[in-house]
Amino acid sequence: MTTLIAIRHCQIGDRNFAHGEELPPGLLPREVVDRWLDEGSLKEYDTAERRSLYRLFAPFSGVKEREPLSRNELTELTVGD
Amino acid sequence: MTEPYLRPLLGEADSRERQRHDADEAARIASHEQMAYDAGLGRPRVTQPELPPIKAPELPPDFGQRIAELDDAIYCKGVALDRDKLVALGKERFSGLLAADRKAPRGRSGSGIDLTSFESVQYALQAFEASSIPARKMSEQLAGSGKEREQVRLITGWPDLWKATHERQEVIEDLYSFHDLFESLVFGQSLLERVSPDGRLRSHFFCGAKGRKVELFKQWLAVVQGSLVSVTLRDALWHVVSWLAGEKSESPEPVELARDFFGVRSPSLPQVRLTQALLEGFLLDYTGWPLWEQVGRATRSMPEEGRLSAWRAALARRYGRVTDFHAAVRATFYRDVGYGFERHNEFESVRHRAFLDATVQALLAQASALLALGIEEIFAGSVIAWFQGSVLLEGEHKPKDKSVSIGRQLAAAFPGFTFELEVKPS
Numbered sequence: 001m002t003t004l005i006a007i008r009h010c011q012i013g014d015r016n017f018a019h020g021e022e023l024p025p026g027l028l029p030r031e032v033v034d035r036w037l038d039e040g041s042l043k044e045y046d047t048a049e050r051r052s053l054y055r056l057f058a059p060f061s062g063v064k065e066r067e068p069l070s071r072n073e074l075t076e077l078t079v080g081d
Numbered sequence: 082m083t084e085p086y087l088r089p090l091l092g093e094a095d096s097r098e099r100q101r102h103d104a105d106e107a108a109r110i111a112s113h114e115q116m117a118y119d120a121g122l123g124r125p126r127v128t129q130p131e132l133p134p135i136k137a138p139e140l141p142p143d144f145g146q147r148i149a150e151l152d153d154a155i156y157c158k159g160v161a162l163d164r165d166k167l168v169a170l171g172k173e174r175f176s177g178l179l180a181a182d183r184k185a186p187r188g189r190s191g192s193g194i195d196l197t198s199f200e201s202v203q204y205a206l207q208a209f210e211a212s213s214i215p216a217r218k219m220s221e222q223l224a225g226s227g228k229e230r231e232q233v234r235l236i237t238g239w240p241d242l243w244k245a246t247h248e249r250q251e252v253i254e255d256l257y258s259f260h261d262l263f264e265s266l267v268f269g270q271s272l273l274e275r276v277s278p279d280g281r282l283r284s285h286f287f288c289g290a291k292g293r294k295v296e297l298f299k300q301w302l303a304v305v306q307g308s309l310v311s312v313t314l315r316d317a318l319w320h321v322v323s324w325l326a327g328e329k330s331e332s333p334e335p336v337e338l339a340r341d342f343f344g345v346r347s348p349s350l351p352q353v354r355l356t357q358a359l360l361e362g363f364l365l366d367y368t369g370w371p372l373w374e375q376v377g378r379a380t381r382s383m384p385e386e387g388r389l390s391a392w393r394a395a396l397a398r399r400y401g402r403v404t405d406f407h408a409a410v411r412a413t414f415y416r417d418v419g420y421g422f423e424r425h426n427e428f429e430s431v432r433h434r435a436f437l438d439a440t441v442q443a444l445l446a447q448a449s450a451l452l453a454l455g456i457e458e459i460f461a462g463s464v465i466a467w468f469q470g471s472v473l474l475e476g477e478h479k480p481k482d483k484s485v486s487i488g489r490q491l492a493a494a495f496p497g498f499t500f501e502l503e504v505k506p507s
Contacts, residue, residue, distance in 0.1 A: 005192045020187040020194075021179075043192055050195040053178060057266050059273055060171035069267060077264050077297065078271035079286045 001067065002044045003052040004033065010041055024054045025063050132413050135440060136325055138447055138494035148450045151457055151464065152288040159281030160465050161306040161475075162272060170304060171269050178266060181259040186252055196259050199239050206252075208245035210234045213383070233374040241374075243381040257381060268297035272304070280306075289446060291469035302507050309507035312480050312487070313471040314452060314500050321444045322364040324498050326406035330399070332501075335360060342392050355380050359389060363396045366407040366437055410437065445469050451494055452502075455487040456480060473507065480504050 004025070006017035012027060023042070036042040047055075047067060055067035069078075141147070187194050187205075195201040203209065210216075214234045221227035236244050239260055242253055276282050286294065302309070314320070316332040323330070339348035339356040348356070358379035362372045372393060373386045397404040414433040415426040446469060453467035456474060460483075466473040474480065480487060481504040491500050 007192060018183050020192045021183050045193055050193055050201075051197050053175075053182060053197070056197070057171070057175050057178070057270060059168065059270055060175040060266065062172075073267055074271075077267040077294070079268065079275060079282070079284050079294070079298070080271075081284060 001047045001052070001055070001065070003047055003050045004028075005043045005045060005050065007041055007043050010036075022050075022053055024061065025052065025065055132410065138444065138451075139496065140447065140451075140494055141490070144450075144454075147454055151453060151467075152285070154462075155287050155464060155466065156283055156285060158462075158465065159277065159279075159283040160287060161281050162276050163304050163306050164273070164276055164280065167269065167273050167276075167301070167304040170301065171266065171273065174262060174266055174269065178259065178262045181255070181262055185255045185259050196256065197263055199242075202242070202256060203236065206245055206248055208236050208242065208248065210236060211244035211246060213246040214244075229370040233370045240378045243377055243383060246383055253381075264293075265297055265300050268294065269301050272301060287466035287473075289450065289467060289469070291442075291445075295468045295471075305507075307475045308477055309465075310474045310476075310478055310480060311471055311505055311507040312452065312456060312474065313503040313505075314448060315503045316501065317445055317448060317470040318361060318364050318441070320498070320500050321441060321448060322403060322406075323400075324495055325440075325444070326403045328400055328402040328406075333360060333399075338396075342388075342395075351380065351382065355382070355384060356392075359392055360396065363393055363400075364403065365441065366411070368393065407437075442469075447494070448491060448500065451490045452487070452500075455490045458490075459483045459486050 004023040006019060006021050006023060008019050010017050012023070017023060028036070033042060037044060052065075052067055054061040054063045055065050056069065058064070058066045182196060185196055191205060193201075194205045211234045214230060216234065217227040217231045234244075236242065239257075242256060245253060272282060275284060286298070290298075319332045322328075323332070335353050335357040336348060338360065339352045340346060342356060342359075343352050345352070355376060358376040359372075361379070362375045365375075367375045369390065370386065373384060373389055376384050376389060411428070411433060414429045414436070416429055417424060418427045419425055449467060449469050449471070453464055453472045456472050457464050460474060460476070460478045460480065463474040463476050463478055464472055465475045480502075484502050484504070488500060488502060492498070
């Protein structure tokens with residue numbers, strides 16, 4: 001899985017994304033993503049380098065894909081059994 | 082024949098005599114040194130003082146069983162959560178998280194910085210040490226001093242990010258804003274994931290949890306269904322430590338202390354927070370640089386070590402029995418190290434800290450459990466959660482009217498002492 005990040009300000013529909021801001025997964029069609037990546041308007045990071053906030057908090061962000069929290073986060077920050 | 086007045090200098094016979102004399106002298110000195118060394122090895126060890134008598138509360142004989150039964154009842158009952166409210170609050174906080182992510186500075190080449198990862202943030206800021214704290218000099222290293230200062234210079238996690246003083250304060254605040262929201266959402270999401278089909282969340286977290294998770298839960302109290310009342314042990318740490326030490330003074334008001342320390346009539350919130358953290362540090366016997374770090378972590382600001390030490394000394398004078406208690410405990414954590422002439426006493430700070438923290442935490446847990454049992458006795462079936470220092474009840478109860486009865490078990494366990502209770506709707 002990868003995380004898409006806006007490079008420089010960009011506007012998609014009525015949403016504005018600042019430099020360094022994450023794009024929600026599935027917002028753009030794949031061919032547009034590929035073109036913007038080639039143009040340098042987007043950058044793609046592996047989730048090992050930059051996790052997706054949308055996928056980490058899928059129940060609250062509305063995206064379908066999920067990304068797991070780390071073991072330490074699950075131990076230290078969740079309500080537990 | 083008379084002896085010459087002046088002995089011939091280094092005549093051959095005299096040279097041999099002198100060499101024999103020097104060798105004998107050297108052997109005698111070496112023998113004395115060896116005897117002293119052997120005597121040092123054989124000397125009886127300095128007797129380490131025993132721990133002063135650490136008071137233990139007089140718990141009811143069936144305390145363990147009763148608290149286990151209460152925990153079972155709390156777990157089986159669960160806490161009723163409003164799933165829709167939980168999702169709505171989660172979405173609101175997620176928007177806040179995105180906004181905080183947008184606001185946090187990344188710089189031109191910072192698109193790869195993952196604000197959810199401390200390592201990523203640390204690397205981006207190059208925040209590995211507190212540059213404003215002087216590094217240990219060679220002379221200090223050789224003398225074995227300055228270790229505590231060297232230790233607190235390190236930035237090892239989110240609680241230490243405030244030490245990155247080479248960054249602007251706004252940058253650190255923005256990063257903390259993001260991090261706090263992130264942690265809150267992780268906890269909130271876990272609540273959503275664990276709610277049963279009957280709308281209740283069952284977890285042992287509600288049976289005596291403490292620390293950061295309890296703070297996070299309180300941020301999501303709005304999603305707990307029903308009428309809630311919270312009963313808190315006011316100034317629990319002060320009461321437990323002063324009970325241990327036999328300190329009879331009234332519990333200090335952080336606002337009053339802040340007025341004294343800062344010399345103002347109306348101390349600001351950061352000043353009161355710093356004073357509160359300093360008081361807690363004093364009660365837990367933090368001193369010097371460890372105290373500075375503890376206060377800094379609690380306030381996320383860079384306190385002045387000299388001022389903290391002066392204020393701590395003022396607290397030590399004001400609350401002499403607490404000071405004496407800590408001194409007596411500390412005295413038992415020195416051990417003999419080294420041999421012969423290098424022998425000295427070394428303070429076992431790690432063991433001391435572990436002992437003190439465990440003792441205080443155990444007392445806080447026992448006091449909190451007694452509070453929960455006291456409430457359950459008066460308002461049967463009403464307790465839905467108990468944490469370190471507080472109890473949550475559901476229903477239209479008025480525990481304030483029954484505070485004497487509720488506190489009866491506490492008073493019996495901690496004789497001669499009265500815990501103050503704070504009751505408010507949640």
